[in-house]
Amino acid sequence: MRFLIVEDDPDAAEAIEISIGLGWPEAKIQIAETGAGALAAMAIEKPDLILLDINLPDKDGFEVCRCIRSFSDVPIIVISARDTEIDKVKGLELGGDDYITKPFGHMELLARIKAVLRRVEKVESPVEDVVFQSDNLTIDFNRRQVWNNNQAVELTPTEYNLLYYLVRNAGRTLSHQALLMHVWGEEYRYELEYIKVYIRRLRNKLELDPHHPRHIVTEWGVGYRFEAA
Amino acid sequence: MHQTEDAFTRSNNNLQDAVRRAEHLRLINEVSCTITSILSLDELLRAVVTSIQRAFGYYYVGLSLVEGNNLVIKASAGKYSPYIHPEEITLPIGHGSCIGHCAGENRPILAPDVRLDQRYRWYKELMESKSLIAVPLRFKGEVIGVLSAESDEVAAFDEADLLLLESLGNHVAIAVVNAQTYRQAKRHAAEVTALLEMAQDLNSHLELGQLLRRLTERAISLTRAEAGIVFLIEGEQLIGRDLWASGDWQVVDWHLRLDDGRVESVFESDSPLVLSLGDCLSMLPIWQDAVARSALLVSIRNRSGSPVGLIYLCATDPDRPFLPEDASLVTALANQAAIALENARLYALEREKVEKLRELERLKSNFLSSVSHDLRTPLTSLKMCSEALLQLSLGEEMSMHRQLIQNINRNVERMAALVSDILDMSSLQSGSLRLNYERMELNEVLKDMQETIRPLTEEKGQTLRFSLTQHPCTVMADRRRLEQVLMNLLSNAHRYTPQGGIIEVGLTEQDDHALISVSDNGPGIPPDEQERIFEQFYRLSQGGRERAQSKGLGLSIARSLVELHGGRIWVQSPLPSSENGTAFLFTLPKEVPNALPHR
Numbered sequence: 001m002r003f004l005i006v007e008d009d010p011d012a013a014e015a016i017e018i019s020i021g022l023g024w025p026e027a028k029i030q031i032a033e034t035g036a037g038a039l040a041a042m043a044i045e046k047p048d049l050i051l052l053d054i055n056l057p058d059k060d061g062f063e064v065c066r067c068i069r070s071f072s073d074v075p076i077i078v079i080s081a082r083d084t085e086i087d088k089v090k091g092l093e094l095g096g097d098d099y100i101t102k103p104f105g106h107m108e109l110l111a112r113i114k115a116v117l118r119r120v121e122k123v124e125s126p127v128e129d130v131v132f133q134s135d136n137l138t139i140d141f142n143r144r145q146v147w148n149n150n151q152a153v154e155l156t157p158t159e160y161n162l163l164y165y166l167v168r169n170a171g172r173t174l175s176h177q178a179l180l181m182h183v184w185g186e187e188y189r190y191e192l193e194y195i196k197v198y199i200r201r202l203r204n205k206l207e208l209d210p211h212h213p214r215h216i217v218t219e220w221g222v223g224y225r226f227e228a229a
Numbered sequence: 230m231h232q233t234e235d236a237f238t239r240s241n242n243n244l245q246d247a248v249r250r251a252e253h254l255r256l257i258n259e260v261s262c263t264i265t266s267i268l269s270l271d272e273l274l275r276a277v278v279t280s281i282q283r284a285f286g287y288y289y290v291g292l293s294l295v296e297g298n299n300l301v302i303k304a305s306a307g308k309y310s311p312y313i314h315p316e317e318i319t320l321p322i323g324h325g326s327c328i329g330h331c332a333g334e335n336r337p338i339l340a341p342d343v344r345l346d347q348r349y350r351w352y353k354e355l356m357e358s359k360s361l362i363a364v365p366l367r368f369k370g371e372v373i374g375v376l377s378a379e380s381d382e383v384a385a386f387d388e389a390d391l392l393l394l395e396s397l398g399n400h401v402a403i404a405v406v407n408a409q410t411y412r413q414a415k416r417h418a419a420e421v422t423a424l425l426e427m428a429q430d431l432n433s434h435l436e437l438g439q440l441l442r443r444l445t446e447r448a449i450s451l452t453r454a455e456a457g458i459v460f461l462i463e464g465e466q467l468i469g470r471d472l473w474a475s476g477d478w479q480v481v482d483w484h485l486r487l488d489d490g491r492v493e494s495v496f497e498s499d500s501p502l503v504l505s506l507g508d509c510l511s512m513l514p515i516w517q518d519a520v521a522r523s524a525l526l527v528s529i530r531n532r533s534g535s536p537v538g539l540i541y542l543c544a545t546d547p548d549r550p551f552l553p554e555d556a557s558l559v560t561a562l563a564n565q566a567a568i569a570l571e572n573a574r575l576y577a578l579e580r581e582k583v584e585k586l587r588e589l590e591r592l593k594s595n596f597l598s599s600v601s602h603d604l605r606t607p608l609t610s611l612k613m614c615s616e617a618l619l620q621l622s623l624g625e626e627m628s629m630h631r632q633l634i635q636n637i638n639r640n641v642e643r644m645a646a647l648v649s650d651i652l653d654m655s656s657l658q659s660g661s662l663r664l665n666y667e668r669m670e671l672n673e674v675l676k677d678m679q680e681t682i683r684p685l686t687e688e689k690g691q692t693l694r695f696s697l698t699q700h701p702c703t704v705m706a707d708r709r710r711l712e713q714v715l716m717n718l719l720s721n722a723h724r725y726t727p728q729g730g731i732i733e734v735g736l737t738e739q740d741d742h743a744l745i746s747v748s749d750n751g752p753g754i755p756p757d758e759q760e761r762i763f764e765q766f767y768r769l770s771q772g773g774r775e776r777a778q779s780k781g782l783g784l785s786i787a788r789s790l791v792e793l794h795g796g797r798i799w800v801q802s803p804l805p806s807s808e809n810g811t812a813f814l815f816t817l818p819k820e821v822p823n824a825l826p827h828r
Contacts, residue, residue: 009606015613022617081605083649084656085663103608103645106616176667190709192665221668221705221821 001027004047006038023110035059054080069095092197115185135229166226175223256284270408274304282306289379326350328375331363341384357381366402431569435576452555454542461538496536501556502526523550527559598655601648650782657789664707717783718747725751748812753802795822
């Protein structure tokens with residue numbers, strides 16, 4: 001495993017390094033103190049996971065996140081001292097796979113890293129109905145491919161897993177908690193920002209009119225439901 | 230025979246005189262009847278001239294009234310045109326015209342041939358005029374006007390006509406004074422009403438800038454001035470900022486010295502000052518769109534009589550200078566304004582104080598928020614290192630190490646919780662904290678909380694009782710924030726309840742809301758402190774509850790979060806039928822207040 005820690009505070013970077021070292025003794029860990037350093041390290045090392053602090057001396061961590069996302073799918077955990085919903089949503093929308101607020105502990109960090117890796121590695125396998133067709137949407141569960149109006153759609157593993165779970169339960173309203181626990185994991189059950197951001201992403205990719213969705217329907221205060229045409 | 234003829238002629242003349250006198254008396258009576266029934270001054274003046282002209286068939290009849298040092302022709306009637314003069318004409322008293330002489334000398338004038346009379350003033354509309362009589366209108370000996378008649382014949386009037394006109398004049402004078410008194414009374418009543426209304430209006434403006442503009446507008450509408458500004462004394466000078474001129478507001482910054490002669494005279498004499506052309510221009514440096522012909526300066530004084538400001542109005546119409554009535558109206562307005570100004574000043578002072586306090590509060594909040602943010606990174610290092618150390622010190626021989634590290638861990642947690650509370654408080658105060666509503670069943674939420682708090686209460690030998698509802702109790706709320714409120718209340722109860730004490734959590738469902746209570750049998754909270762415990766950083770002054778590690782934020786956050794949900798939180802202490810114990814109760818609406826469905 002290769003980790004890249006982007007953190008300008010040397011003590012915090014060292015603590016994270018030790019913590020990861022305890023979880024993955026064989027891991028190769030690199031530390032970058034700036035956004036530019038992070039992008040340079042990305043080019044040389046090919047990390048399996050990035051821990052990215054938002055408060056960097058040279059550029060905004062959100063900007064670094066967006067930049068990395070433009071050329072790489074590497075899982076990114078955003079680390080931030082800001083804990084407002086706006087910051088979380090921003091971190092996730094710019095391509096963060098997870099958002100962890102300081103101060104966090106050794107155990108929490110390891111659990112988060114494991115959960116992100118699990119999500120990336122886990123891709124739902126089909127049970128039946130290998131190809132699903134509804135209106136403008138075609139999903140081939142076997143090949144894990146999605147088409148919107150015959151155009152292939154690129155989905156991240158988490159987006160795919162969320163769509164898979166919604167479609168498998170088409171017609172049933174799934175609560176926020178059920179979706180969060182199933183797709184993200186038990187420890188994410190109250191992270192409503194995650195589900196909001198990912199539902200929006202799916203709608204943008206799959207709905208003909210994302211502002212008036214026909215497939216992924218909101219049941220306000222409860223959760224979401226997939227409606228087949 | 231000759232004697233008989235003479236006697237007959239005399240008798241005939243006497244008869245003709247008697248008939249003429251009778252006819253005059255009848256006409257006087259007719260005119261009097263007409264005019265005494267009219268109370269409107271303008272209507273009265275018109276009726277006087279037309280009825281006299283009609284009754285006696287004069288070429289011209291005019292009526293002028295004294296205004297200041299002048300006579301103003303108010304109404305006229307003639308054979309060819311009912312009103313010769315379309316506008317009021319002002320004549321000097323004592324010279325320049327026959328009627329001016331009549332008023333100035335306070336005696337009737339008879340001019341048998343005006344063409345030979347130096348006093349006569351010609352008008353192009355009255356070129357046919359040949360002779361004139363004029364009588365002064367008197368009230369209590371004072372001349373209040375002149376009634377005149379003209380003929381297109383030479384020597385058309387004699388002494389009898391003069392007597393007749395004098396007699397008519399006496400009736401007219403009384404009718405005019407009556408109508409003037411009536412008009413003044415009416416105007417006075419209207420003024421009183423207007424002033425009352427103005428006082429209410431002015432007092433409704435607490436913001437100083439708005440008030441000054443309103444005051445200027447009122448003064449202008451009272452006097453029909455074209456421009457106006459209100460100055461206030463600031464230090465050694467008068468400063469005016471908003472000028473109304475040319476139909477719009479202009480922001481100016483005019484300074485007048487308090488020792489300026491005109492200002493001094495207004496402030497020292499406490500009477501309004503009316504200025505003419507030259508004076509005003511020097512005082513109006515910026516208002517150049519029109520030429521000011523006259524200005525009115527009225528002081529504004531506070532309750533102790535000291536000047537606080539100046540109302541300054543300008544008029545451009547040379548025929549309509551400011552009159553004493555304008556000055557007295559604006560003085561009355563200034564008296565009303567003084568009270569409103571005082572209020573506005575007090576309000577501004579209070580607002581300034583509040584702003585300062587708010588600013589301090591904001592600085593405090595920003596400071597706490599920024600320090601708390603900055604603390605989060607070192608806290609992360611501390612927390613990670615102590616937890617990692619704990620993982621590394623698993624051997625039995627390390628028990629002392631473990632104890633020390635656990636102590637570090639606990640205190641790092643406390644610091645982290647404090648930082649988190651301060652940041653929550655800050656975002657609650659700034660209104661940036663948003664709730665993530667979802668529908669939830671409260672019995673389930675409370676059962677989850679029971680599992681979380683149980684290890685703590687068991688450690689202290691406390692009994693934890695939950696009395697829930699038999700049926701599901703569903704509400705719309707932010708789960709994480711609701712748990713935060715419950716955790717605050719439960720950890721308080723755990724902290725303040727002695728070893729072996731009882732903590733009870735209750736849930737009841739009411740019409741449109743749920744009621745949750747967390748009670749304990751620890752020491753109570755004195756009644757006078759029960760409201761204050763919800764304030765930030767407030768800690769009880771005495772009793773058993775102060776010793777624990779409270780930071781005085783938990784209840785304040787709990788209250789803000791409950792209120793953000795549209796609920797209410799309060800405390801009961803001591804518990805009914807007990808000497809101690811405390812219960813915290815809060816309500817949660819079942820639905821989102823003013824719910825707006827959103828995606």
